[in-house]
Amino acid sequence: MRYEDPWYDVQASGWGEPAGAGTPARTVPAARGEHEGTGIRARDIYVEVQRSAAFQEVRSRYRRFVVPGVAGFLAWYVAYVVAATAAPRLMARPVAGAVNVAMLAGLGQFLTTFLLTWAYARHARLRRDRAALELRWDTQELARGAQGGAL
Numbered sequence: 001m002r003y004e005d006p007w008y009d010v011q012a013s014g015w016g017e018p019a020g021a022g023t024p025a026r027t028v029p030a031a032r033g034e035h036e037g038t039g040i041r042a043r044d045i046y047v048e049v050q051r052s053a054a055f056q057e058v059r060s061r062y063r064r065f066v067v068p069g070v071a072g073f074l075a076w077y078v079a080y081v082v083a084a085t086a087a088p089r090l091m092a093r094p095v096a097g098a099v100n101v102a103m104l105a106g107l108g109q110f111l112t113t114f115l116l117t118w119a120y121a122r123h124a125r126l127r128r129d130r131a132a133l134e135l136r137w138d139t140q141e142l143a144r145g146a147q148g149g150a151l
Contacts, residue, residue: 042143045142045143046139046143048142049139049142052135054131055135057131058128058131058132058135061127061131062128065120065123066120069116069119069120073113076112077109080105080108080109083105084102084105091105
């Protein structure tokens with residue numbers, strides 16, 4: 001049985017090579033009576049789904065949220081670190097009692113982490129989960145009878 005995974009690299013993994021010998025290992029018998037050349041392969045189904053408009057829409061919705069979110073959060077984090085190192089007097093300025101600007105900015109980092117997590121979960125639930133679940137069910141139906149695709 002040939003392993004039909006497009007992301008599998010035999011040389012990098014070392015699978016199928018006996019220790020110290022230059023000869024390939026014995027082939028593994030096909031599982032559940034699967035044979036080469038019969039039916040459609042699971043790899044083909046997954047590649048087809050990946051190229052589909054529905055999958056591309058789910059990925060683009062994901063990217064439209066994640067890329068600006070990550071960029072904004074990283075900018076906020078870098079600004080905090082730069083301000084802490086370049087402007088220590090500003091960060092040491094008291095706001096209320098023993099609380100200073102650095103403490104508020106640090107707490108703001110935690111707050112934005114929780115807010116971003118909440119916004120991501122909400123965005124996924126409202127804009128991606130249903131479409132991704134439909135894709136998953138469709139893919140499982142297609143792969144159910146495919147060679148190497150028993151789920």
